[in-house]
Amino acid sequence: MKTKHIVDGVQPSEGAIHPKNRDELSIALSDVLDSDKVVVPIGGATRLQIGAKIPKYDYALDLSGMNQLVAHNSADLTCVAQAGATLKSLQDVLKEQGQFLAIDAAFPEQATIGGILASNAPGYMRWQLAHMRDMVIGMEVVLPSGTITKSGGPVVKNVSGYDMARLHIGGYGTLGVISEISFKLTPLPRRQGTFILGFQTENDLHNFSEEVFRSHVMPLALAGINSEVTKELNLKFPASLYLVLVRIGGRQMAFLRQKEILSQIANNYQYAHTEFFEEDSSDVLWEKLRDFRGYNINTSILGRVFSTPTRLRGLLAHISEYLQKIELKVALSVQPGFGTMEFYFDGVSNSAKVDVEVIMSEIHRIVLENNSHLNYEQLPTELKNGFNMWGPINRGSLDLMKSLRRTYDPTRKLNRGRYITDSE
Amino acid sequence: MVEAQEILKLPWLNESELYKCVHCGFCLQACPTYLTTGLETESPRGRIALMKAVNEGRLEISDQVMRHWDLCIQCRACEDVCPSGVPYGNLIESTMDQIRDHRKIGFIPRLAYEISLRHLIPNQRNLAIVVSMMNLYVKSGLQKVVRKTKILKLISKRFERLEKMTPAVNGKFFRAEGQLYTADVEGTETIQMLSGCVMPLTQGNQMRAAVRTLNKANKDVEVPLNQGCCGAINSHVGDLGKAKELARANIEAFSKGSGTEPIIVNSAGCGARMREYGHLLSDDPDYASKAVDFSKRVVDINEYLDQAKLQPGETSIPKTVTYQDSCHLANVQKVKDAPRNLIKSIDGIDFCELKGSNICCGAGGTYMITEPEMSEAVLAEKIRNLVDSGADIIATANPGCFMQLDNGIKAAGINVEVKYVTDLLDETYTKSK
Amino acid sequence: MSQSELLEIKNLVPELKNIVGSDYVLDDKADLLVYEYDGSIDRGNPVVIVLPQSATEISSVLKLARSHSIPVVARGAGTGLSGGAIAEHGGIVISMARMNKILEVNADDRYAIVEPGVVNLDLSTHVGPQGLYYAPDPSSQRACTIGGNIAENSGGPHCLAYGVTTNHVLGMEVVLADGSVTWFGENERDGIGYDLRGITIGSEGTLAIVTKISVRLLRSPEHVKTMLMAFETIEDASAAVTGIIGAGMVPAALEMMDHFCIKAAEEAVGAGYPEGAGAVLLVELDGLFESVEEESDEIEAICREFGPLEIRVADDAMEREKLWSGRKGVLGALGRLAPNYYLVDGTIPRTKLVDVLKQINELSERSGYPIANLLHAGDGNLHPSILFDERKPGDVENILAIGAEILRICVESGGVLSGEHGIGLEKQDQMPLMFSDEDMATMSLLKIAFETEDLLNPGKVFPTGAGCGDISQARAIARVGPGAYI
Ligand SMILES: Cc1cc2nc3c(=O)[nH]c(=O)nc-3n(C[C@H](O)[C@H](O)[C@H](O)COP(=O)(O)OP(=O)(O)OC[C@H]3O[C@@H](n4cnc5c(N)ncnc54)[C@H](O)[C@@H]3O)c2cc1C
Ligand code: SF4
């Protein structure tokens, strides 16, 4: 029994299935005839902890055997890969042709592209390169019944039939199992580097980001991290409240020009300390940040906030104020231009004066007050009981989601009881 | 209503022109009546669809159908934007001409039409008398009384609107007597000028200003005798017969010189009509080729002055000025930049674009009188945009637009002046600081 | 639609008038006729047209329609090219023309909330002064509505670098078939749950009626450069396209026209395209000044390998406009070469351009019908336009068959049935070329999850029944009205 297949501390009662191709996958699913049985599709298991506590678990459907790059049409900037291929294995091949898949999820050595898509894994590169769902041009999915279906295709522009892939991206494997994906690819920037600035106030963080946002710089990524993250990542940098990392790339002249604009903007900030990392050292920086998962993977709580750039300002201020009040150590990573934020704190051994449940709901209240959304992506299993990790969602949408779930997976064979659709 | 069997086809429509329309919808956003109502029944594509349906015998010419055609302002903005080159102007003109006989029109309106458009406007002498009387009406204060009592509103919206449109006569009449206005310096070229029908009587001053700007551009200006109304209004309401008659008269009147002088027109609507005499008379064996030659000579005054690189005078006009495209200048004659260039060339003027300047103001010749509700609704949007523009002066190139805008401005009680582009130019020479 | 059904709907007119106001319910024969068509070859007969002004009104209309099992079709500007807005099964057409307000522009968060009837270009014009624009720019942008764009997931020349409609919509308010009103997504870039927003985009008005849309706005670029490259043959031009993409370059736009198009455009607008060229490419780059310059140098170098007859570069707005004018006017201009043309829309992998264009050429020669090729070449989206004369007996049947054949070539080359115009009525019977029965059944389940009664835009997207090919043609011909081919 692999530890990788353990979900919320539970082993699959009937063991694991390892399909090698779409047909085996189809058979595996259609063979589960007992309407009571529950199958959990598993890729690299890097995001398997997300979701409500698993109520029943019979089969682990391990897709890591479906790991082939089916086609790489480099002259067309497209590729087709099996869902169980790890992100790293793909990027390595694509890189040889000066291309990459504009998805930068955590733990690329383990994370599979199917899992990344199904769980809507975040990444820092979205700032300029848009959402990863925009990289998907076609998808093959095996339905819970075993039916193999496809939509889209290996062309970059397509409006033939419903855009079915959308359902499965962020669907957490509740409507079907992704088996193969067609992607559009992005040329690797010829040069890239990262600017780091230290700020002493939250305001400076926002102002600076907004200025970058309004300038002609087109960052590949921009993130603000607080001193807790800096410390955990072991970044050697003078003490500051926030560090801002701006990643830029492009051809030689464009790269230099962006660097120059950034320095000019930075000059307006008196207390800023700046440094510039290029190429490999810049890569390493972002890899560390990307793979940061809080203090202790087993006890850490991860909350993800969806907002807009301007709302994030008020929201962050309120949360910081609250955190100071209760003296909780929290690691914060903000994407000001994109309007998202992640926070991590230790759910078991933290310094706070208040109960973890109270903290979680208080933060949630602040987020809602600021017209934003929050989803607790990672919780220690013991905290999961009865807690709504997904946060509220409007009634109309939820009803429709439930209807979709009923339509495609009437027995809730896949991931029963874990997704937002299965909440009461 | 007409019997369906009777009109299985509209034989007068040029089918290949009609079927050029591929119903792409590109014209919707150009059409003032569609923009005002949001109804495709009041859109160019819709009006064409009705023509097609009638032509195919799928639809009878009901009152409802005619209503949609009548509500067309004939601004021809749809024609300007149509990628398929549908000659909408021709289509609606011939449609209107043919359905005239199908109309159930009361005796009084028909008489009114007969008198005003067949006899009054085409005849300078008769028209001059009426205009003098109208002038008296305005000046005597009777107008104020009538307006105050709102008596006309009780009678009919159309009469009320007509009354509102009664222009205050502006300076002496400008008569076409074959006279020649020579430029200060030795003129490089003689040009002929259209004086037209209503404008020379009600806007004599503006006519003279136009002549002066032409002189400043070193042109000698001749105003040929025996010329008259261009026939635009007649074509507009579907009386192509009368329009042709007027066209022939003008062709004769302007053939007395060398026969090659440019014919300068300072009313966009007239210019548009005259540029299409070729098409209008294409089935007249005696005039077909003459008409084509004639049309080639016709030039709008703004275009002419812009091409002549007119230098404005010294006097500066420190005002914010905007410009409303006259439909028949922009959409038919395709003259869009020239008036703007001229305005911008004037010292002191701060030019601003009017939002939707290329959309009709709702004037449409007699349309403002025959379709007062729609005309006013279209105008209302124009006035809103005008207020937003912050302009002190709105310039135009057509008497219909002039009157319509002037009316809208007065009704809204805003502080904006309407001027012809040539008025502005003229001021730079004559006015002192 | 049977006589009794017709009558039933007519009886609802007073109630509909109560909902939207009496001026905004049309049911006169002449008025209905004006809503028979869209930009495509098809026609349908709606029974009543309503023009609501709010989601609440639409909700009431839908509830009423549902209680009488009456089909409802949403209509934007009716510029669609696949028959989406056509009332195939009669019923009520809901025109969005009066829901045309821009409700909010948030320049700091770079989004705008608009009503569905807002015309695409109007949005960019409106936010332009703030240095922003809305990226998807279908060639019909000065007429088509954002609601229609959502339904068709429309693209445009500049979608190569910036993506199509779905990439620019953050969220939307919808009315579902049962009349309930809800939001899918909001103003954030991401959210929780299934991507209902994403699945509704491109669903051709069959899942929900969109009543408010939150769109992403982009910052206007610092620098724009347009290049025109003329080649002796269409093969050279195609090879250049493949070369550009293969070198890892994604210009803002990359368009191609063949000699037919060049000729027509030249005659119509005089854009100054070089004489005797077999094909021209229009390449537009935008962004940071330096990156535009660096990339244009590289693109020029790539194109030089294929022996261009001429390369012309435009930096300023006027010059650029001139280069584009031919491209923008070309569809209408084709009317100069033949009385009618039938525009086909399909996408292929960009590496197959040379091969597929060759096959289309052969098809043209074999059949004797000239085919003008107009391409969003950068993303492999073809628009072969078959020139014909509807008055010639047999022409209509022939060109429809040629159109179907072109789509078959596309699909066989790894391509798809439609790049941007949608399936609608036009291609519903060709769906099996691309999709298995299972694929289509899976798609139709989606519709069922949204509504079980099939009242929202019924009879679209999915095949009408038996086989493909013949039936589709017969149906299309039956529906065709004179002159109605685009
Ligand atoms: C000359 C020409 C050029 C074109 N060029 C392009 C191009 O470059 N790229 C491109 O992608 N398309 C192009 N098109 C096609 C067409 O313009 C697009 O499909 C456009 O998005 C349709 O918008 P519309 O407002 O006209 O929608 P309509 O044609 O009125 O409707 C299209 C579909 O949208 C649905 N719909 C409309 N509003 C709503 C709503 N509020 N809620 C739900 N459903 C709704 C309708 O039911 C229908 O299914 C072109 C068309 C023409 C005529
Ligand atoms: S733009 Fe021209 S072709 Fe298109 S609908 Fe209007 S008139 Fe017809």
Ligand code: SF4
């Ligand atoms: S002429 Fe003007 S009012 Fe008439 S249909 Fe065309 S755009 Fe509309």
